[in-house]
Amino acid sequence: MKGMTVIVKTVSSWVKVLIFLFGIYIILFGHLTPGGGFAGGVILASSYVLLMLAFGRRFVEENLPSSVASKLDCLGAFLFAMVAILGLVFGGTLFVNFLYQEYLPGTPFELVSAGTIPLSNLAIGLKVGASLFLVIFALTVFRYDGSRKPGDSDESAGGTPATRE
Amino acid sequence: MNIPLPMFVVVPLVAAFVLPAFGRRLKPLATLIANLVTLFLLVLAVASVGTPAVYEVGGWSIPLGINMVLDGLSSLLLLAISVVSAAAMLFSARYMEQYTAKPKYLSLFLLMVAGMNGVVLSGDIFNLYVFLEIASIASYALVGFGCEHEELEASFKYMVLGSIASAFILFGVALVYANTGSLNMAYIADAIGRMGTNVGLTLALSLFIAGFGLKAALVPFHAWLPDAHPSAPAPISAMLSGVLIKALGVYALARLIFNLFGVSVALGWLLVGLGLASMIAGGLLAIGQWDFKRLLAYSSISQIGYVILGLGLGALLMAQNANPAWAALAILGGLFHLANHAVYKSLLFLTSGSVELATGTREMRKMGGLGDRMPVTRAACAVASASIAGVPPFPGFWSKLILVIAAVQAGFYWIAVAIVAVAVCTLIMYLKVHRYVFLGELPPDLQTVRENKGSILFAMAGLTCVCALMGLLVLVPSLRSSVLDPAVSVLTDGVQSSTHLMSP
Amino acid sequence: MAYTLCFLLFMIGLYCAVVKKNMVKIVLGIMIMEYAVNLFLIMLGYFHDGVAPIIDRSEFDAQTQTVTAQFLNSSVDPLPQALVLTSIVISLGSLALLISICIRTYEKYGTFDITEIRRLRG
Numbered sequence: 001m002k003g004m005t006v007i008v009k010t011v012s013s014w015v016k017v018l019i020f021l022f023g024i025y026i027i028l029f030g031h032l033t034p035g036g037g038f039a040g041g042v043i044l045a046s047s048y049v050l051l052m053l054a055f056g057r058r059f060v061e062e063n064l065p066s067s068v069a070s071k072l073d074c075l076g077a078f079l080f081a082m083v084a085i086l087g088l089v090f091g092g093t094l095f096v097n098f099l100y101q102e103y104l105p106g107t108p109f110e111l112v113s114a115g116t117i118p119l120s121n122l123a124i125g126l127k128v129g130a131s132l133f134l135v136i137f138a139l140t141v142f143r144y145d146g147s148r149k150p151g152d153s154d155e156s157a158g159g160t161p162a163t164r165e
Numbered sequence: 166m167n168i169p170l171p172m173f174v175v176v177p178l179v180a181a182f183v184l185p186a187f188g189r190r191l192k193p194l195a196t197l198i199a200n201l202v203t204l205f206l207l208v209l210a211v212a213s214v215g216t217p218a219v220y221e222v223g224g225w226s227i228p229l230g231i232n233m234v235l236d237g238l239s240s241l242l243l244l245a246i247s248v249v250s251a252a253a254m255l256f257s258a259r260y261m262e263q264y265t266a267k268p269k270y271l272s273l274f275l276l277m278v279a280g281m282n283g284v285v286l287s288g289d290i291f292n293l294y295v296f297l298e299i300a301s302i303a304s305y306a307l308v309g310f311g312c313e314h315e316e317l318e319a320s321f322k323y324m325v326l327g328s329i330a331s332a333f334i335l336f337g338v339a340l341v342y343a344n345t346g347s348l349n350m351a352y353i354a355d356a357i358g359r360m361g362t363n364v365g366l367t368l369a370l371s372l373f374i375a376g377f378g379l380k381a382a383l384v385p386f387h388a389w390l391p392d393a394h395p396s397a398p399a400p401i402s403a404m405l406s407g408v409l410i411k412a413l414g415v416y417a418l419a420r421l422i423f424n425l426f427g428v429s430v431a432l433g434w435l436l437v438g439l440g441l442a443s444m445i446a447g448g449l450l451a452i453g454q455w456d457f458k459r460l461l462a463y464s465s466i467s468q469i470g471y472v473i474l475g476l477g478l479g480a481l482l483m484a485q486n487a488n489p490a491w492a493a494l495a496i497l498g499g500l501f502h503l504a505n506h507a508v509y510k511s512l513l514f515l516t517s518g519s520v521e522l523a524t525g526t527r528e529m530r531k532m533g534g535l536g537d538r539m540p541v542t543r544a545a546c547a548v549a550s551a552s553i554a555g556v557p558p559f560p561g562f563w564s565k566l567i568l569v570i571a572a573v574q575a576g577f578y579w580i581a582v583a584i585v586a587v588a589v590c591t592l593i594m595y596l597k598v599h600r601y602v603f604l605g606e607l608p609p610d611l612q613t614v615r616e617n618k619g620s621i622l623f624a625m626a627g628l629t630c631v632c633a634l635m636g637l638l639v640l641v642p643s644l645r646s647s648v649l650d651p652a653v654s655v656l657t658d659g660v661q662s663s664t665h666l667m668s669p
Numbered sequence: 670m671a672y673t674l675c676f677l678l679f680m681i682g683l684y685c686a687v688v689k690k691n692m693v694k695i696v697l698g699i700m701i702m703e704y705a706v707n708l709f710l711i712m713l714g715y716f717h718d719g720v721a722p723i724i725d726r727s728e729f730d731a732q733t734q735t736v737t738a739q740f741l742n743s744s745v746d747p748l749p750q751a752l753v754l755t756s757i758v759i760s761l762g763s764l765a766l767l768i769s770i771c772i773r774t775y776e777k778y779g780t781f782d783i784t785e786i787r788r789l790r791g
Contacts, residue, residue, distance in 0.1 A: 324766065329687075
């Protein structure tokens with residue numbers, strides 16, 4: 001994909017920022033409004049998909065190399081597991097909302113009000129955004145060079161199912 | 166010893182997500198970590214035997230939150246999964262050097278282990294579905310790992326049938342939620358016990374039987390297994406045939422039928438029929454195969470039939486209010502055969518991988534005379550074949566004997582005859598394996614074949630020891646009362662064994 | 670009635686997955702099955718005039734830290750929605766894998782027709 005016309009490129013370079021910001025908003029307010037880590041992550045990934053359509057694969061590859069995205073993917077999953085394990089350390093049970101119960105009660109309908117839930121939303125947003133980006137990126141590779149290493153396409157399976165919570 | 170149960174899922178899951186970040190240079194370290202994780206799970210599984218436990222994730226009490234339950238049956242399955250995965254992981258340390266993306270392989274392997282552990286520990290049916298999907302998707306990717314023609318095709322076939330099965334199971338879960346208003350196994354069992362079955366629940370049960378039957382490769386639903394299992398790399402074939410079809414298929418089916426819906430005569434006959442069909446069809450189809458791993462895969466179908474037959478006989482006897490000791494004996498035979506089959510079939514797949522790595526072929530007609538060149542592989546294969554065919558001192562004999570005794574005591578002589586006939590059939594197919602692979606003349610193009618080295622030998626030797634000593638599990642009373650009897654009593658207690666978890 | 674339509678949709682998906690010869694159509698059939706189940710789950714929680722199960726400030730009693738009874742009676746069941754979200758994520762994972770296998774197979778064989786892709790004997 002070489003990219004599209006100047007009009008599309010200009011408009012999408014404005015719009016991509018808004019989409020990205022909207023994704024961050026959805027992730028951060030996931031405990032207050034509909035949405036959350038998964039939906040926000042999908043929106044983050046879709047801003048990169050827009051770039052991929054408008055400017056072509058190479059441009060996106062330079063902006064966010066797939067090796068970096070893969071690291072982010074691992075980091076998101078790791079952070080999510082850490083939130084769970086911190087619950088075990090501080091609260092005695094896995095996934096327990098120790099922040100809400102002891103350290104940071106907060107008031108309902110405020111941004112800081114749900115303990116560990118925004119943290120896990122952040123981790124899931126990172127994970128879903130990165131892995132969805134990788135999936136779509138991997139699927140666009142196929143058209144050009146058919147000679148990829150065995151096992152590369154398995155990235156899609158590795159991540160997504162575990163990010164459900 | 167009190168173990169936080171989610172450790173069985175969380176440890177492999179975290180490892181699975183950390184490992185892909187390791188580059189090519191850190192590959193030995195990644196392999197080491199993956200092996201340590203499986204060994205750690207093995208230690209945890211052994212330590213958790215005999216301590217039933219309930220864990221409420223996130224501190225939410227039972228009807229509200231996710232909970233994990235460890236009872237005798239889960240414990241038995243956990244042991245089988247950990248033993249086989251530890252051996253397969255050790256085997257793949259050297260075997261998988263021929264593939265490029267090894268960290269990804271390790272990651273998918275651990276993801277599959279995490280999913281299976283989750284399935285056997287889960288206390289509510291929706292989480293059972295989620296973990297089942299995690300394990301299934303990892304296994305689809307692993308079957309297609311080589312990205313060659315056959316592997317892609319087998320993976321696609323497996324994935325289509327597996328996805329259909331998953332859709333069936335999810336539909337069943339939705340129907341159960343619609344009719345009982347709960348997803349927790351204890352509350353579902355209680356609700357079904359109070360209001361009896363209706364059309365929706367019957368539909369749900371039939372969807373579950375079709376879905377889990379597909380996952381377990383029972384005979385009308387077996388088409389994917391002979392393609393998928395041989396196409397995977399050998400350690401993965403060992404995992405798939407050894408434990409995946411049991412954890413995802415047989416365990417889930419037994420849990421739902423015995424502990425949720427309750428047994429009935431019709432269900433018992435259905436299970437007996439499925440078991441007999443799988444036994445006979447799998448056995449007959451296996452004899453004609455010339456591909457080493459394909460023969461093993463058909464034999465898996467046949468052996469799964471034994472397990473289902475044992476469970477079905479137990480369900481039938483329980484529903485007919487016959488002597489409870491007979492039902493317990495039949496279920497004991499089924500479950501012991503399940504544990505046996507996990508060990509010896511994975512050992513056989515590992516030996517087939519060892520032979521394939523040394524000779525570069527799976528076609529038995531092109532082999533021969535490998536016995537002198539590969540003594541360890543031959544010994545391992547001999548022990549495992551003797552066990553699967555039911556030669557007396559080996560464990561496979563005891564489990565089949567228990568099944569035959571149970572069938573005779575209950576008066577089903579023709580079932581006993583079928584069990585013995587299929588055992589003879591099994592003996593024939595493994596004699597064929599020995600005749601064409603290990604005995605006879607060494608073909609000219611295999612003159613340079615050498616025995617494999619390193620972790621491959623350790624993995625096979627370890628599993629051979631376990632396989633040879635499995636008989637003690639049923640012969641030594643203290644071992645039996647700590648491992649097998651609790652598993653049997655979970656099933657014979659029926660609905661009671663899940664409803665006691667309800668909060669008062 | 671609506672449940673019957675869901676079941677019909679499920680059956681259409683199953684028919685498509687079993688009968689069609691094109692790999693992509695098989696994948697579509699599987700996805701139709703999964704969406705039929707998702708639709709069924711959503712409809713389980715729905716009732717007429719139900720509101721979305723999202724608490725607003727007006728429905729929250731700040732003194733007792735509880736939700737008003739009127740909201741509890743008028744909101745739909747949130748559990749199936751959580752289940753559907755999970756099942757969508759799972760089907761996304763399996764869809765990505767299925768599609769990538771389809772593309773790899775197309776590269777190897779140059780066709781999506783499964784009757785021409787028959788190296789494995791049944």
